[in-house]
Amino acid sequence: MENRVLPNFDLQFDEQPDWRRLEVGETDLSAEARVPLRSLRPIPEAARTSFAPSVTRLPGLRAGENDLTRIAPGRPQAEGVKLLVSGSITDENGRPLRGVLLEVWNANKWGRYTHKDDPAVQQLDPNFLGYGRVLTDDDGRYSFATIRPGSYLVRPEIDRWRPSHIHLSVRGGSSRLMTQMYFPNDPLLDIDPGFQLFGAAGARQIGAESVSRTEGIDTDIRFDIVIGGRNPTIFED
Numbered sequence: 001m002e003n004r005v006l007p008n009f010d011l012q013f014d015e016q017p018d019w020r021r022l023e024v025g026e027t028d029l030s031a032e033a034r035v036p037l038r039s040l041r042p043i044p045e046a047a048r049t050s051f052a053p054s055v056t057r058l059p060g061l062r063a064g065e066n067d068l069t070r071i072a073p074g075r076p077q078a079e080g081v082k083l084l085v086s087g088s089i090t091d092e093n094g095r096p097l098r099g100v101l102l103e104v105w106n107a108n109k110w111g112r113y114t115h116k117d118d119p120a121v122q123q124l125d126p127n128f129l130g131y132g133r134v135l136t137d138d139d140g141r142y143s144f145a146t147i148r149p150g151s152y153l154v155r156p157e158i159d160r161w162r163p164s165h166i167h168l169s170v171r172g173g174s175s176r177l178m179t180q181m182y183f184p185n186d187p188l189l190d191i192d193p194g195f196q197l198f199g200a201a202g203a204r205q206i207g208a209e210s211v212s213r214t215e216g217i218d219t220d221i222r223f224d225i226v227i228g229g230r231n232p233t234i235f236e237d
Helices: 045-051 187-191 199-205
Strands: 082-091 101-105 131-135 141-147 152-155 160-162 165-171 176-182 208-211 219-222 225-227
Touching (some): 101 141, 131 141, 165 225
Parallel strands (some): 082 225
Antiparallel strands (some): 082 141, 101 131, 208 219
């Protein structure tokens, strides 16, 4: 993808009454600095085209990077429910985006990340690193194996827990979009401020579960990612 200079857009929102507003869900205002105070508006199409994820220089991925259940090929599997998460990454018109670098990370079965700054007291799993990468194929498809993450306590003073979730980073030539995939029927979704901010769009952030027929996998998860359009996957700043 060649470098492009974006036009100088004059984003006078009040002069664009025909733009669709995205309603902001309820929140307990525990993160006031990050919570939008007004309804959100979509980025204009002309500005959004530069954010289409495509990797012009493909990274050299090592074998097994899309298998988070092991530290390396041939090593013991981590504890917990083994998941195979798969789906497609497309643009708003359903066209597959090939060669997209997808980075994924999640907590272990006890709800702890393998990170030195994680303040959690839950135990670590010596066989779980919790980070991996995969490239989409020519049809925009991807798949990776991981362990179903546990929920974890984030606000002990008010007994606030985060629901189980997997972080996904969609990396393009000069952009990086990040989102989270949640799990169906998780009671913590109803009290999670981050999830509640999605409003009606929250349903698109939940993976579809099914019993797996793949050897060594317990559950299949389908999670498609849509870049742009009227019903895109919700991304974080």
